[in-house]
Amino acid sequence: MYQSTRDSGVSVSSAQAITQGISADGGLFVPESLPQLTLEELKGMLGLSYVERAKAVLSKYLTDFTEEELDACVSGAYASGKFDDKSVAPLAQVGPGVYMLELWHGPTCAFKDMALQLLPFLLTTASKKTVGDKTIVILVATSGDTGKAALEGFKDVAGTKILVFYPQDGVSPMQKLQMTTQEGGNVGVCAIQGNFDDAQTGVKAIFTDEGVTKKLGEHGMLFSSANSINWGRLVPQIVYYISAYCDLVKEGKVPLGDPVNVTVPTGNFGNILAAYYAKRMGLPVKKLICASNSNNVLTDFLKTGVYDRNRPFYTTISPSMDILISSNLERLLYDLSGRDDGKIRGYMQSLKETGRYEVDEEMKEKLSALFCAGFCDDAATKETIGEAFRARGYLCDTHTAVALHVYEQYVAGTGDKTPTLIASTASPFKFSSSVLDAVAKEDVSQLDEFAKVAELSKCAKVDAPAALASLKDKPVRFTDVCTKDSMEQVVLSMLGIN
Ligand SMILES: *Cc1c(COP(=O)(O)O)cnc(C)c1O
Numbered sequence: 126m127y128q129s130t131r132d133s134g135v136s137v138s139s140a141q142a143i144t145q146g147i148s149a150d151g152g153l154f155v156p157e158s159l160p161q162l163t164l165e166e167l168k169g170m171l172g173l174s175y176v177e178r179a180k181a182v183l184s185k186y187l188t189d190f191t192e193e194e195l196d197a198c199v200s201g202a203y204a205s206g207k208f209d210d211k212s213v214a215p216l217a218q219v220g221p222g223v224y225m226l227e228l229w230h231g232p233t234c235a236f237k238d239m240a241l242q243l244l245p246f247l248l249t250t251a252s253k254k255t256v257g258d259k260t261i262v263i264l265v266a267t268s269g270d271t272g273k274a275a276l277e278g279f280k281d282v283a284g285t286k287i288l289v290f291y292p293q294d295g296v297s298p299m300q301k302l303q304m305t306t307q308e309g310g311n312v313g314v315c316a317i318q319g320n321f322d323d324a325q326t327g328v329k330a331i332f333t334d335e336g337v338t339k340k341l342g343e344h345g346m347l348f349s350s351a352n353s354i355n356w357g358r359l360v361p362q363i364v365y366y367i368s369a370y371c372d373l374v375k376e377g378k379v380p381l382g383d384p385v386n387v388t389v390p391t392g393n394f395g396n397i398l399a400a401y402y403a404k405r406m407g408l409p410v411k412k413l414i415c416a417s418n419s420n421n422v423l424t425d426f427l428k429t430g431v432y433d434r435n436r437p438f439y440t441t442i443s444p445s446m447d448i449l450i451s452s453n454l455e456r457l458l459y460d461l462s463g464r465d466d467g468k469i470r471g472y473m474q475s476l477k478e479t480g481r482y483e484v485d486e487e488m489k490e491k492l493s494a495l496f497c498a499g500f501c502d503d504a505a506t507k508e509t510i511g512e513a514f515r516a517r518g519y520l521c522d523t524h525t526a527v528a529l530h531v532y533e534q535y536v537a538g539t540g541d542k543t544p545t546l547i548a549s550t551a552s553p554f555k556f557s558s559s560v561l562d563a564v565a566k567e568d569v570s571q572l573d574e575f576a577k578v579a580e581l582s583k584c585a586k587v588d589a590p591a592a593l594a595s596l597k598d599k600p601v602r603f604t605d606v607c608t609k610d611s612m613e614q615v616v617l618s619m620l621g622i623n
Pocket of ligand 1: 235236237270271353390391392393394395396397445446524525550551
């Protein structure tokens, strides 16, 4: 069963948690205990495909789904040819003991596909169990990549509608085009005058607004979330850390049972939280290295125990990490506090009222035993892209470069040479402009977005993903912009119930 981080008395099935997205008390759903994975079980997974490994992991969490249901969900997501690599999430070695875990081989070229190709299957299966045939309305706040991945996952899925809000000036040109050209009869996209935090706060408020939810109910509709506040987004992410470890063991790179470190470029704390859960299940993970860009609220938090969002918000070249309120941290704190819902309510209340909270000494000690943290600015990000390309022969995107830089800082500071998985979270072509800037020998500032894609492809001698190159010829369908106070109105009018 699943509890709420703000009320441990809540007890719902996984189907209910996934259908609802967020608990009515504003808390996030978490499993009441974490299932365990023995070394013996890991050994048994070595010979399995990604699809089979996914099924094995998911079945430990989604215990109210039947085997047939899980089979259909996992095969539909990962075995239907939507990923351009057979192994779904391949590893690329970029140094002695350093492995890029490439999570961007799905249809929208960012790691969000790993979860968002699966979520529509999980959600429609879950909602049939819990609410019958109501229409599920997915509201999404995006810092760039979730929006497109969710649109692509849910487009024309029967019984669903999806509406995405993105910060008007906070996404890359490619990210924006991916969303504004989205096809499908059940989709909507709207820019907001504000940043990601405004979009996320607005969406969360609409979800829990009684007036709005009542109105939806009268029309046979129900909200859910495709953001990483939804448990159905997190559980697929646990799979790839376990699967990557199996790959390392299988290839003889790491003896079964030996530890690895994991480095994750972090924004909303979903991806790194999944790595933490994998560790808690028993995966041999030593340190979790949390990498941030100039919006380094998490770096400070993990170093000092003080979470303080009262600071400038920077728009960076790694926009999917331009976030000052990392929602999923709440799940970590809940777990580390021994499931003390009162404590979590206190922290979150304080965050809401003052933008700040400080955890107690015991929690600080636990955090520093588990995590290391660092950040890097745009200049260092570009240097790292150039360096990695020249010295390691690896072309990485801006987010992955932040992780690589922070990993290098970590090794320089600690001398820790434990084999490391670095989450490579987006195709470099998704951020062609910044990446090309970092690797090109000539001035490329005059080229348009698609000329940059072509130039980058030439320069790196790799083909650009077809899904990005083909955007050039697609008509723009969505041009609406709203203020953060009018999001509710936009939702109601898109649904035709205002
Ligand atoms: C979303 C995203 C991140 C941040 O992941 P979180 O789970 O929000 O911490 C990092 N890199 C890319 C490319 C992303 O799209």
